Amino acid sequence: METTRNVNASAERTQRFRLVGMDCASCATTLQKGVAQLDGVVVCAVSYANETMRVTGDAAPEDVVARVRALGYDVATDLAAGDDPDATQLLPPASRRRQSLVEFMMSRLETRLALVGLVLILPGLLFSELLRPLGLEHPLLDVSSVLAMVVAGGPIARSAWRALRVSRDVNIDVLMTVASLGAVGIGAYTEAGLVMVLFAIGEALESFTAQRARESIRSLMEVAPLEATRLRPCQDCREHLGVDGYAGGPCPHCPPTEEVVPVADLKPGDAIVVKPGRRIPMDGRVISGRSAVNQAPITGESLPVERAVGDDVFAGTINGAGALTVAVTRLAADNTISRIIQMVEEAQERRAPAQRFVDRFARIYTPAVIALAALVAVLPPLLFGEPWVSAEAPTDGWLYRALALLVVACPCALVISTPVSLISALGNAARHGVLVKGGAYLEALARIRAVALDKTGTLTAGVPDVRAVRAVACQGEEPDRCEPCLDLLALAAAVERRSEHPLARAVVEASAAQGLSSRYTADDVAALVGTGVKGTVAGEQVLVGSHAHFDGRIPHPPAHHEEMKAAAAKGLTPLLVGRDDRYLGYIAVADPLRDTSREAIAALRRAGIERVIMLTGDDAGTARRIADEAGITDVRAGLMPGDKVKALEALQAEVGSVAMVGDGINDAPALATADVGIAMGAAGSSQAMETADIALLSDDLNGLPFAVRLSRATMANIRFNIALSLGLKGAFLLLVLAGAGTLWMAVFADMGASLLVTLNGMRLRSQPRP
Numbered sequence: 001m002e003t004t005r006n007v008n009a010s011a012e013r014t015q016r017f018r019l020v021g022m023d024c025a026s027c028a029t030t031l032q033k034g035v036a037q038l039d040g041v042v043v044c045a046v047s048y049a050n051e052t053m054r055v056t057g058d059a060a061p062e063d064v065v066a067r068v069r070a071l072g073y074d075v076a077t078d079l080a081a082g083d084d085p086d087a088t089q090l091l092p093p094a095s096r097r098r099q100s101l102v103e104f105m106m107s108r109l110e111t112r113l114a115l116v117g118l119v120l121i122l123p124g125l126l127f128s129e130l131l132r133p134l135g136l137e138h139p140l141l142d143v144s145s146v147l148a149m150v151v152a153g154g155p156i157a158r159s160a161w162r163a164l165r166v167s168r169d170v171n172i173d174v175l176m177t178v179a180s181l182g183a184v185g186i187g188a189y190t191e192a193g194l195v196m197v198l199f200a201i202g203e204a205l206e207s208f209t210a211q212r213a214r215e216s217i218r219s220l221m222e223v224a225p226l227e228a229t230r231l232r233p234c235q236d237c238r239e240h241l242g243v244d245g246y247a248g249g250p251c252p253h254c255p256p257t258e259e260v261v262p263v264a265d266l267k268p269g270d271a272i273v274v275k276p277g278r279r280i281p282m283d284g285r286v287i288s289g290r291s292a293v294n295q296a297p298i299t300g301e302s303l304p305v306e307r308a309v310g311d312d313v314f315a316g317t318i319n320g321a322g323a324l325t326v327a328v329t330r331l332a333a334d335n336t337i338s339r340i341i342q343m344v345e346e347a348q349e350r351r352a353p354a355q356r357f358v359d360r361f362a363r364i365y366t367p368a369v370i371a372l373a374a375l376v377a378v379l380p381p382l383l384f385g386e387p388w389v390s391a392e393a394p395t396d397g398w399l400y401r402a403l404a405l406l407v408v409a410c411p412c413a414l415v416i417s418t419p420v421s422l423i424s425a426l427g428n429a430a431r432h433g434v435l436v437k438g439g440a441y442l443e444a445l446a447r448i449r450a451v452a453l454d455k456t457g458t459l460t461a462g463v464p465d466v467r468a469v470r471a472v473a474c475q476g477e478e479p480d481r482c483e484p485c486l487d488l489l490a491l492a493a494a495v496e497r498r499s500e501h502p503l504a505r506a507v508v509e510a511s512a513a514q515g516l517s518s519r520y521t522a523d524d525v526a527a528l529v530g531t532g533v534k535g536t537v538a539g540e541q542v543l544v545g546s547h548a549h550f551d552g553r554i555p556h557p558p559a560h561h562e563e564m565k566a567a568a569a570k571g572l573t574p575l576l577v578g579r580d581d582r583y584l585g586y587i588a589v590a591d592p593l594r595d596t597s598r599e600a601i602a603a604l605r606r607a608g609i610e611r612v613i614m615l616t617g618d619d620a621g622t623a624r625r626i627a628d629e630a631g632i633t634d635v636r637a638g639l640m641p642g643d644k645v646k647a648l649e650a651l652q653a654e655v656g657s658v659a660m661v662g663d664g665i666n667d668a669p670a671l672a673t674a675d676v677g678i679a680m681g682a683a684g685s686s687q688a689m690e691t692a693d694i695a696l697l698s699d700d701l702n703g704l705p706f707a708v709r710l711s712r713a714t715m716a717n718i719r720f721n722i723a724l725s726l727g728l729k730g731a732f733l734l735l736v737l738a739g740a741g742t743l744w745m746a747v748f749a750d751m752g753a754s755l756l757v758t759l760n761g762m763r764l765r766s767q768p769r770p
Contacts, residue, residue: 013056013057013058014054014055014056015054015055015056015061015064016052016053016054016055017052017053017055017061017064017065017068017075017076018051018052018075018076019031019046019051019052019053019068019073019074019075019076020051020073020074020075020076021072021073021074022048022051022073022207023110023203023204023206023207024048024172024203024206024207024412024416024754025048025411025412025415025416025419026171026172026173026410026411026412026415027048027073027171028046028047028048029046029169029171029415030071030159030163030167030169030171030173031046031053031068031071031073031167032044032045032046032053033167033168033169034067034068034070034071034163034166034167034169035053035055035064035067035068037167037168038059038063038064038067039059040057040058040059040060040063041055041056041057041059041064042056042057043055043056043057044056047419048210048415048416048419050423053068067166070162070166071162071163071166071167072158072159072162101205101208104204104208104211105204105208108204109155110155110200110204111200111201111204113151113152113154113155113200114152114197114200114201114204115201116151116152117147117148117149117151117152117153117193117196117197117200118148118152118197118201120144120145120147120148120151120193121144121145121148121152121190121193121194121197123140123141123144123145124141124142124144124145124148124189124190124193124194125190125194127141128141128145128189128190141189141190142189142190144193145189145190145192145193145194146184146189146192146193147193148193148194148196148197149180149184149189149192149193149195149196149197152193152196152197152199152200153176153177153180153196153199153200155200156173156176156177156196156199156200157173157177159171159173160173160174160176160177170366170370172410172412175370175406175407175409175410176195176196176199176406176407176410176747178403178406179195179403179404179406179407179743180192180193180195180196182399182403183195183400183403183743186389186397186399186400188400188743191742191743191744192743194743194744194747195407195743195744195747198744198747198748198751199747199751201751202747202748202750202751202752202754202755203751205751205755206412206416206751206754206755206758209755209758209759209762210416210420210758212762225263225278225279225281226262226263226281227260227261227262227263227281228260228261228262228263228266228272228281228282229258229259229260229272229273229274229275230258230259230260230261230266230270230271230272230273231256231257231258231270231271231272231273231325232256232257232258232259233250233251233254233256234250234251234254234255234256234257235249235250235251236248236249236251237251237253237254239253239254240252240253240254256271258273263281263282263315263332264332266281266282266328266331266332267328267331268328268329268330268331269327269328270327270328271287271325271326271327271328272284272325272326272328273323273324273325273326274313274319274323274324274325274326275319275323276291276319276320276321276322276323277318277319277320277321278318278319279316279317279318279319280293280313280314280315280316280317280318280319280324280326281315282315282326282328282329282330282332282335283312283313283314283315283328283329283330283334283335283336284312284313284326284327284328284329284330285310285311285312285313285326285327285329286307286308286309286310286311286312286313286324286325286326286327287309287325287326287327288309288324288325289308289309289322289323289324289325290306290307290308290309290322290324291306291307291319291320291321291322291323291324292304292305292306292307292320292321292322293305293306293307293313293317293318293319293320294317294318294320295314295317295698296317296318298314298315298316298317298336298337298433298697304320307324312329313326314335314336314337315332315335315336315337316336316337353440353443354418354443354715354718354722355418355419355422355439358414358415358417358418358722359415361414362411362414362415365409365411365414366409366410366411369405369406369408369409369733370406370409372405373402373403373405373406373409374402376398376401376402376405376737377398377399377401377402380398381398386398396739400743401736401737401739401741403743404736404741404742404743404745404746405733405736407743407746407747407750408729408732408733408736408746408749408750410750412750412754413724413725413728413729413750413753413754413756413757414722414725414726414729416754416757416758416761417718417721417722417724417725417757417761418439418718418721418722419439420721420757420758420761420762421714421717421718421721421760421761421764422439422442422714422718423761424761424762424763424764424765425442425710425711425713425714425717425764426439426442427765428710428764428765428766428767429442429707429710432703432706432769432770433696433697433698433700433703434694434695434696434697434703434706434707434710435694435695435696435697436693436694436707437692437693437694437695438693441676441693441694442710442711442714442715443711443714443715444657444675444676444693445659445676445694445707445708445711446708446711446712446714446715447656447657447675448609448657448658448659448675448676448708449609449610449611449655449656449657449658450609450610450611450612450613450651450655450656450657450658450659451604451609451611451612451613451658451659451660451661451704452613452614452615452644452647452648452651452658452659452660452661452670452674453612453613453614453615453632453660453661453662453701454614454615454616454660454661454662454663454667454670455614455616455618455622455623455626456501456502456503456573456591456616456618456663457501457502457591457662457663457680458661458662458663458680458701459593459594459597459614459626459630459632459701460502460591460592460593460594460597460626461591461592461593461594461699463502463505463506463591464502464503464505464506464573464589464590464591464592465506465509465510465589465590466489466506466507466509466510466587466588466589467567467572467588467589467590468567468572468587468588469482469485469486469488469489469510469585469586469587469588470485470560470563470585470586470587470588471484471485471487471488471584471585472484472557472560472583472584472585473585474585484585485585486514486516487519488577488584488585488587489507489510489511489514489516489587490511490514490516490517490519490520491520491537491542491577491579491584492507492511492542492544492575492577492587493507493508493510493511493512493516493517493520494519494520494521494522494535494537494542495522495525495533495534495535495537495542495543495544496508496533496544497522497525498522498525498533498535499525499527499533501533502591502663503573503575503589503591504533506589506591507544507575507587507589510587520537520538521537522535522536522537522542523535523536523537524536528543528545528549529641529666531545531546531548531549531617531640532544532545532546532549532575533545537579540579540580541579541580541581542577542578542579543577543578543579544575544576544577545575545576545578546574546575546576546617546618546619547564547568547574547576547586547619548617548619548638549576550576550578550583553581554576554578554581554582554583555583556576556583556586557583560583560585560586563586564576564586564588565621567588568618568619568620568621568622569621569625570625571590571592571622571625571626572588572589572590572622573588573589573590573591573618573619573622574586574587574588574589574619575587575588575589593626593629593630594699594700594701596700596701596702597629597630597701598629598630598631599702600700600701600702600704600705601630601631601632601701602631603702603705604704604705604708606705607705607708607709607712609708610655611634611651611655612632612634613632613634613635613636613647613651614626614627614630614632614634614635614636614637615636615639615644615647615648615660615670616635616636616637616638616639617637617638617639617640617641617666618637618638619637619638620635620637620638622637623635623637624637640666641666641667641668641669641670642669644660644666644667644669644670645669645670645673648660648670648673648674649673652675657675657676658674658675658676659674659675659676659677659678660673660674660676660677660678661678661679661680661696661701661704662677662678662679662680663679663680667679671692671693676693676694677692677693677694678692678693678694678695678696678704678707679692679694679695679696680695680696680699694707702770703770706768706769706770709768710764710768713764713767713768714764717760717761717763717764718761720760721757721760721761724753724756724757724760725753725757728749728752728753729753732745732746732749
């Protein structure tokens with residue numbers, strides 16, 4: 001939900017705050033309206049699902065915090081004290097122990113008062129309601145009921161007064177207060193007390209269940225240790241001064257010492273030790289050691305991944321049997337876990353169309369029912385002589401029915417029906433290595449009818465190796481002895497060294513294995529999107545590109561042409577190398593199919609995806625071989641980035657919604673064109689990650705059918721929640737009009753509906769699974 005004012009702010013900025021004290025969805029509306037009225041606020045958006053508020057404008061943070069507190073709420077970080085309200089401040093400390101329901105109820109003054117009110121209302125409930133035929137009446141029963149209303153309803157009434165005074169908002173607290181006071185006015189004392197007690201306890205239960213849903217995101221923080229073992233070099237060692245020219249600074253003769261420090265004290269470049277079986281505390285790169293690392297807490301991968309010198313590791317992953325020394329590459333606030341949590345929490349602000357519809361409907365629904373309540377209170381007595389307040393039984397008059405309708409006017413269950421499902425689903429996805437950037441994309445994924453996939457790095461493993469090198473001037477010797485072939489490899493590696501493409505890494509690694517890394521250096525390197533890469537080496541233009549790109553541009557011998565066709569038929573990808581428009585030779589690279597690709601394609605078909613196609617810039621022979629292994633029958637090969645976009649547009653016109661999965665720079669236009677763009681996040685390019693709507697953090701396509709099943713389960717859950725909320729409201733509306741509904745039943749129905757939709761939405765925290 002979002003409130004915008006037409007204010008010309010001279011210094012607009014966006015601030016984000018974590019809120020404290022929101023018990024139900026209407027609290028978000030109250031805060032949003034109240035803060036939006038501040039001078040300098042252009043946009044105010046409050047998310048009940050993740051307890052955050054985004055404020056755009058030039059309003060001072062101190063003024064925003066003061067308004068929040070004036071409305072009866074608070075912020076987790078005291079920005080008035082001068083803290084910087086950047087995104088990292090939004091991440092609350094990880095809770096090592098979850099509160100039980102009893103602990104939660106006893107930790108808050110409002111809920112403790114509600115429990116006292118529950119004790120006070122029991123005599124009236126027992127004798128005035130449940131045992132009414134016995135005719136047991138006493139003034140003390142009424143006094144006890146009114147005390148219950150005052151004790152349990154005091155915080156509610158204060159909140160109602162703040163909402164009316166500060167934000168001019170008629171929220172659920174106002175409705176409940178009016179209904180309760182109205183019940184006292186007509187002599188329905190037990191009803192008045194019961195309304196406040198049930199409402200206070202119901203709000204506490206709703207807040208508790210919502211907190212559990214939020215923990216599905218925040219519990220991710222608990223996978224990373226709070227401390228790390230840092231290696232501290234000996235500094236200014238007096239013992240070795242003058243030895244081998246040592247004059248101070250880090251001592252090369254003394255071994256480093258280990259010290260345990262908070263992860264917040266670590267900075268990029270620090271070396272940390274990760275012992276066998278321990279969790280890795282920071283993102284970093286292995287500088288010594290070798291071990292199998294369990295990356296399931298971050299990427300969802302089921303099997304450990306081998307990590308050695310030069311490999312990256314993630315904070316929160318679990319080291320295997322070998323000790324590792326890791327060089328820290330990111331600050332704690334920027335590590336993988338923090339970025340995932342921040343992106344998922346920001347994703348909750350990207351509202352799904354279903355959620356926007358519910359918010360719009362709720363804005364109409366509440367005033368409509370309030371107007372209906374006014375008509376119910378006035379028209380029957382005026383037009384038909386019906387009693388406004390019955391002298392025999394206060395609950396028989398039309399004023400009582402109108403008061404019950406005020407309770408029905410609360411849209412809490414309807415408003416919370418969508419966000420609680422989305423936050424649970426986003427948390428489930430994140431825990432299994434699928435990062436969804438917003439509820440809108442989750443809803444869009446549920447509608448897809450076709451999936452298009454890139455080949456290299458998506459269907460294939462993305463860890464190719466060089467299988468053959470053939471220079472035009474090849475002397476016929478073994479590749480590791482043929483000087484023209486070695487020179488060709490070194491020249492290509494100089495240019496490919498700055499490329500993010502998986503095939504480039506194969507060339508660079510092969511060159512390094514031959515000791516050729518320092519032979520050439522390339523300048524002015526630029527990617528030719530979809531065709532290759534070029535750069536300047538020793539003043540000459542060097543091009544490494546696809547066979548299709550060289551055809552018709554740079555002539556190459558017929559013998560090489562046939563060799564490359566034969567290599568492509570075997571599933572190899574030829575990379576052609578030219579210098580100043582002269583063909584020098586080719587390098588054949590193999591990139592095998594991922595072990596999980598065929599299984600993932602089959603799972604997509606079982607999920608009802610009508611079409612699965614491959615879109616690749618590779619030649620037809622290589623593409624067809626990989627497609628056959630993966631079980632894909634529809635292949636489009638030799639495509640430039642623009643051709644992929646046209647193929648997607650044609651597919652959209654044919655079947656409807658289409659998802660595109662890719663990992664490279666050349667996939668970015670297609671990812672942006674698709675209804676849902678999905679990036680292979682673990683090894684994908686930064687351009688693909690930024691363009692995509694969903695990222696698969698593991699090198700495993702099985703995350704894709706899981707995401708599809710999760711999206712469909714989420715939309716089914718949301719539809720059920722909306723139907724349940726509206727159905728219960730409609731049924732009780734008819735009961736009230738027929739005179740069969742009571743005030744306490746109205747509260748029970750409203751709070752019950754809110755709890756039911758919340759608990760139903762929370763099922764998505766664990767189901768479905770990959």
